[in-house]
Amino acid sequence: MSASVAPPLPGRHSYKVEGTNINFAHGTTCLAFRCNGFAIAAADSRSTQGETIASQAVTKLIKINDYIISTMAGSAADCQYWSRYVGSESQLFELRNKRRMTVAGASKFYSNILIQYKGRDLSVGSMIVGYDDFGADLFYIDNDGQRVRGDIFACGSGSTFALSVLDQEFRPDLTEDEAVELARKSIYHATHRDSGTGGQINVIVINEKGTNWVVKQDNFELFHKYINDPSPYPLQ
Amino acid sequence: MSQSLFGFRGKDFCILAADASAQASIVVIKDNLDRIFEADDHFAFGCVGDPGDDTTYSDLIVRNIQLQKFRNGYTSTSHANANFMRKLLHDGLRDHPYNVNIMIGAVDLPSDMNDTTTERTELMSSSVLIEGSNPSPHLYYLDYLGTLVEVPFAAHGYCAYLLYGILDEMWKKDMSVDEAKRLLSTCIKMIQKRFVMQQPKFICKIITKDGIELIEPLNN
Numbered sequence: 396m397s398a399s400v401a402p403p404l405p406g407r408h409s410y411k412v413e414g415t416n417i418n419f420a421h422g423t424t425c426l427a428f429r430c431n432g433f434a435i436a437a438a439d440s441r442s443t444q445g446e447t448i449a450s451q452a453v454t455k456l457i458k459i460n461d462y463i464i465s466t467m468a469g470s471a472a473d474c475q476y477w478s479r480y481v482g483s484e485s486q487l488f489e490l491r492n493k494r495r496m497t498v499a500g501a502s503k504f505y506s507n508i509l510i511q512y513k514g515r516d517l518s519v520g521s522m523i524v525g526y527d528d529f530g531a532d533l534f535y536i537d538n539d540g541q542r543v544r545g546d547i548f549a550c551g552s553g554s555t556f557a558l559s560v561l562d563q564e565f566r567p568d569l570t571e572d573e574a575v576e577l578a579r580k581s582i583y584h585a586t587h588r589d590s591g592t593g594g595q596i597n598v599i600v601i602n603e604k605g606t607n608w609v610v611k612q613d614n615f616e617l618f619h620k621y622i623n624d625p626s627p628y629p630l631q
Numbered sequence: 632m633s634q635s636l637f638g639f640r641g642k643d644f645c646i647l648a649a650d651a652s653a654q655a656s657i658v659v660i661k662d663n664l665d666r667i668f669e670a671d672d673h674f675a676f677g678c679v680g681d682p683g684d685d686t687t688y689s690d691l692i693v694r695n696i697q698l699q700k701f702r703n704g705y706t707s708t709s710h711a712n713a714n715f716m717r718k719l720l721h722d723g724l725r726d727h728p729y730n731v732n733i734m735i736g737a738v739d740l741p742s743d744m745n746d747t748t749t750e751r752t753e754l755m756s757s758s759v760l761i762e763g764s765n766p767s768p769h770l771y772y773l774d775y776l777g778t779l780v781e782v783p784f785a786a787h788g789y790c791a792y793l794l795y796g797i798l799d800e801m802w803k804k805d806m807s808v809d810e811a812k813r814l815l816s817t818c819i820k821m822i823q824k825r826f827v828m829q830q831p832k833f834i835c836k837i838i839t840k841d842g843i844e845l846i847e848p849l850n851n
Contacts (some may be wrong), residue, residue: 441774512689520655535660540683543661555658 422591424553425455425466426561426581427522427533427544429599430569432484434531434600436464436524437578439553440594441612442471451594461605463501463525468551469518469538477519481505498525502542510540520550526601553585555593560584571578571600575609583621586614632788633828634679636666637818638734639784639798640770642805644839645736646815646846649677650822650830659829667836669843670696673738674712675836679787680731680775688729690764692716709737713771715780721777728775732787735771736838766840790822797821809849816848 425438428539438455441448457478463485467474481504485496496504502523509519529585534542535548547565549558560581569577578598585592596617598610633654638647653661666685667677670693678689695715700706707715713735720729741764772778772785784802788792801814819833837846 513683523785531802535655536681539653539681541653541655542686543664545661548660549658550655558658 400459412442421551422589423455423468423551423626424496424549424557424582424589425468425522425551426549426554426557426578427466427524428545428548428561428574428578429524429531429533430567430571430574433571433574433600434526434533434599435574435578435600436522437582437596437598437610438466438467439582439592439596441586441592443591448593453594454597456597456599458482458606459497459501459523460489460493460527462527462601463498463523464599464601464606465505466522466524466550468520468554469481473517473519473538474521477505478521479509480508495527497527497529498523498534499527499529499544500533501525506536506540506542510538511542513538522548522550524599524601531601531620536538549581551592553582553589556588557581557585562613564607571602575600579610579612579617580621583607583614583617587622589620634666634788635786635790635822635826636677636679636732636734636788637784637786637790637794637798638677638736638770639802639806639811639814640736640768640782641811642807643766643768644738644808644837645675645684645768645770646654646811646835646837647675647677647734648738648819648833648835649679650651651832651834652830654682662832663834665834667834668693669836670712671700671706672842673706673740673838673840674709674735675737675838675843676716676733676735678731678733680729685731687731688719688731692719695719705770709735709739709769709771712737713769713773717773717777717779720773720775723788724775724777730775732775733771734785734787735769735773736836738769738838738840739767739769740761740840741765768838771842789826793821793825794800811837812846812849815846816850819848 422443427436437455440453442450442453457465459465459482465478485501488496517538519535535543564577575598579596582596596612596614600607600609635650647667649666651664652659653664667675668689669675678685695710723729770806772780772782784798797818835846837844
């Protein structure tokens with residue numbers, strides 16, 4: 396018997412392929428936010444297929460180019476394929492135009508693809524995070540064709556847990572170290588409460604120097620750091 | 632349906648208001664979203680509907696209205712623009728529908744007040760002569776099926792259930808800007824008091840002969 400106490404979680408895309416028994420369910424937590432002079436992208440690394448954990452070592456932060464990262468929630472295949480596609484187009488853009496694609500440009504390009512495939516069961520929820528001539532920038536895009544600019548986003552089945560932690564301490568004037576710590580903590584709390592989220596915690600900082608992978612850490616190491624009172628979870 | 636969009640006409644202006652929240656699943660992902668698009672100096676429209684469709688359709692309209700202006704050298708009337716928007720919705724209805732509902736607010740300037748006159752207009756201006764000597768405000772209701780109606784006031788989505796009572800009761804012909812701002816405030820307060828979804832912020836714009844401006848509702 397399942398111990399379900401809440402309605403199905405948002406972002407836990409689950410769909411059945413017509414006429415088959417294949418049933419994909421995708422759990423994830425990704426978050427991204429923008430501070431003065433830099434942006435952060437963070438994610439867990441668990442991949443699930445229905446009730447099963449398929450992998451604990453998935454890279455959900457995909458490099459589009461040296462200055463733009465896309466986060467991955469939804470179908471891993473769709474996200475990987477189209478992020479790679481946007482990546483290759485951004486390289487061609489750079490060769491043709493002698494300048495890097497902007498974050499707004501890359502996200503619009505990605506979003507236009509998703510709009511073309513709208514209603515055809517693509518499953519993508521992605522944050523496009525990066526740094527360009529206009530500074531750090533951040534967009535949320537999804538398979539509905541929605542594309543919004545913002546300062547804080549989270550995506551996936553654990554996004555509500557991450558967002559609740561992130562919203563408490565976010566300020567635009569966080570230092571890079573504070574921001575990385577906040578990102579790690581937010582993802583950790585999502586791994587703690589969401590079964591679709593787990594494995595390692597990855598955090599990337601993007602600033603005028605490019606992308607910098609700063610954290611790659613197993614979430615189990617963080618239990619005693621973040622759960623102040625372990626008594627509700629006694630070791631027996 | 633849960634997004635709010637409404638508007639009304641005043642003496643020589645139109646007011647449009649739309650809630651500023653963007654949703655993904657159960658989460659509010661943005662609270663300062665501007666759904667009121669400014670397609671021309673005196674032509675704005677609010678757009679609510681399916682996520683994705685709203686921006687796709689609106690961008691298409693804004694760029695095409697700009698393109699027409701660029702090609703012709705003069706601004707089309709709001710009636711022409713509204714019918715263009717209607718046509719685009721209805722053309723796609725059976726094939727690739729845009730699930731969006733629109734509210735258009737515009738002010739037509741008489742030809743001698745129109746400052747977009749260029750050399751080219753002089754050659755072909757006869758088609759854009761607008762009768763009368765005063766700026767004329769127009770508010771159009773346009774739904775996803777392509778129903779286009781010119782109205783004094785209107786609302787889309789669930790907020791229509793809450794607002795039509797107020798608007799029927801309180802809207803007056805030839806309202807001043809201050810009266811309109813008070814009515815705006817009454818409407819927004821009503822939505823925030825009785826509608827189950829939280830809509831803490833509204834973006835309101837006024838369209839006058841001088842252009843389009845952001846406004847704040849006026850408390851009584």
